[in-house]
Each structure stands twice: as C-alpha cells, then as structure tokens.
Amino acid sequence: MEQIYEKYPSLRKFETDGYQESHDGREITLLKHIYSHPSLPQIRDSPSALLNLMDEFAAKEDFLISIGPDKADKLVKILADERPQVVVELGGYLGYSAILFADTMRQTAKGTSTALRVWSLEADPLIASIAMNFIDLVGLSDIIKVVVGPAADSLKRLSAEGKLPKVDVLFLDHVEDLYVSDLEVSDQLGFLHSGALVLADNVVRPGAPAYREYVRGSPKYESWGLKSLIVPGDADDEIEVTRVK
Numbered sequence: 297m298e299q300i301y302e303k304y305p306s307l308r309k310f311e312t313d314g315y316q317e318s319h320d321g322r323e324i325t326l327l328k329h330i331y332s333h334p335s336l337p338q339i340r341d342s343p344s345a346l347l348n349l350m351d352e353f354a355a356k357e358d359f360l361i362s363i364g365p366d367k368a369d370k371l372v373k374i375l376a377d378e379r380p381q382v383v384v385e386l387g388g389y390l391g392y393s394a395i396l397f398a399d400t401m402r403q404t405a406k407g408t409s410t411a412l413r414v415w416s417l418e419a420d421p422l423i424a425s426i427a428m429n430f431i432d433l434v435g436l437s438d439i440i441k442v443v444v445g446p447a448a449d450s451l452k453r454l455s456a457e458g459k460l461p462k463v464d465v466l467f468l469d470h471v472e473d474l475y476v477s478d479l480e481v482s483d484q485l486g487f488l489h490s491g492a493l494v495l496a497d498n499v500v501r502p503g504a505p506a507y508r509e510y511v512r513g514s515p516k517y518e519s520w521g522l523k524s525l526i527v528p529g530d531a532d533d534e535i536e537v538t539r540v541k
C-alpha cells in the first residue's frame with residue numbers, strides 16, 4: 297500500500313473518516329487550481345494539457361471519479377476505430393471523458409466536413425457548470441453540449457426535440473444501478489442503430505453484474521469486457537463493450 301501511496305499521494309485521504317470520493321467541494325478546488333496554474337496559457341485550447349493536469353490533480357491532491365488515463369487510452373483507440381459522429385454519455389462529471397471523446401473525434405475526422413456532437417448528460421448543475429467551463433477553456437464548446445438533469449429525462453427530451461436521430465456511441469458512466477433501465481430507455485427511443493456501440497464503465501469495480509447479465513443475455517447485443525485500470529490506484533476494472541446487432 298505504501299508504494300501506491302507514494303505513486304498516488306491523494307489516496308492517503310481515503311483513510312480519513314467519512315471520506316467522500318466526489319461532490320464535496322474538490323471540484324471547485326480543481327477549478328481554482330486550473331485557473332491559478334502557471335501553465336494556464338498552454339492549457340487554453342489544449343484538451344490533452346487539461347486532461348494531464350486533471351490526472352496530476354487526481355494523483356497528488358484529491359481523487360477524481362473521472363475515467364483517468366488508463367481507460368482514456370483504451371477509449372481513444374475504440375473511438376479512433378469507430379469514427380463516431382454522435383456520442384452520448386450518461387454521467388458527464390467534470391467533462392474529462394467528453395473532452396477526450398470530442399478531441400479524438402475532431403482529430404480522426406480532420407479534413408472531412410462531418411458534423412460532430414458529444415452530448416454530455418450530467419445530473420448535478422454545479423458539476424455541469426464546471427464541465428462547461430473546462431470545455432470552453434479547451435475550445436470544444438462547438439462539439440460538446442452539456443445537458444443538466446437525470447439522464448433518462450434528458451434523453452427523452454433531446455429525442456422529442458429531434459436532436460438524437462442517430463447515436464453511434466453511448467457511454468454509460470453515471471450510476472451502475474441505472475445502466476439497464478437507461479439502456480432500455482435508449483433502446484425504446486430508437487436512436488441506437490445496428491452497429492452502434494454501447495460502452496459501460498466500472499462493470500467490475502464497483503460492479504454492474506445485472507447490466508452485464510442483461511447485455512450478454514440479450515439477442516440484440518454482442519458484448520464483452522475490456523480490462524482496464526482505475527487510476528489513481530491502479531485497481532482492476534473492466535469496460536463492457538457492447539455492439540448493437
């Protein structure tokens with residue numbers, strides 16, 4: 297454990313009584329940290345510089361529930377292969393994954409006239425506001441739209457407004473117990489076409505056994521696990537990768 301603490305000093309705080317992993321004010325601390333950082337001029341319009349700084353904050357200052365660098369590398373590879381035009385994520389938090397997705401989509405679509413969109417659905421309005429700030433800072437507001445509210449409600453509203461005709465990648469990263477019901481909502485709204493990909497984080501840790509059983513048991517999907525690490529901490533986890541047949 298001491299080795300892990302040396303690599304990730306922030307994890308020592310987990311030993312504090314009543315320690316919370318998020319939504320306790322650290323997000324505002326991070327916002328101030330970024331805006332007072334000497335490398336702020338280099339962060340402007342640089343998604344990777346901001347994500348690196350968030351990784352550093354999570355390792356040294358306070359754990360962040362963002363996907364982190366190991367999962368980021370794996371998801372970049374998937375997105376670079378898939379070349380999605382429209383991504384929807386349930387659980388946006390501070391915009392880390394949305395920024396990663398939009399940056400990858402923009403780089404892989406270079407030279408084409410494709411309209412790219414990342415819908416980042418986040419329940420907490422304060423957290424969503426910080427995400428909007430970061431997204432603007434790195435110059436991705438034209439691609440990423442943050443939508444505030446419970447994901448199921450937002451999906452229904454966006455769909456009724458005609459904004460979700462077709463979704464290429466759906467990323468589930470909000471509440472494991474809602475993965476099945478929110479995938480069902482997505483299925484009923486009809487925006488997941490044949491060939492679309494559904495990616496679900498944290499299916500091993502903290503775990504989403506009912507979701508795995510659901511997607512692996514349904515004739516509508518083909519589904520498998522992708523090994524990945526929770527960073528900071530390097531704990532084993534998996535992302536469930538599910539192809540809509």
Ligand SMILES: C[S@@+](CC[C@H](N)C(=O)[O-])C[C@H]1O[C@@H](n2cnc3c(N)ncnc32)[C@H](O)[C@@H]1O
Nearest residue numbers: 362363387388389392393418419446447469470
């Ligand atoms: C693990 S974090 C998402 C991390 C983010 N995908 C990233 O990697 O940068 C989960 C987020 O889901 C949000 N959340 C919880 N319930 C939700 C719901 N029903 N709809 C939308 N967001 C929700 C939480 O407020 C939290 O910010």
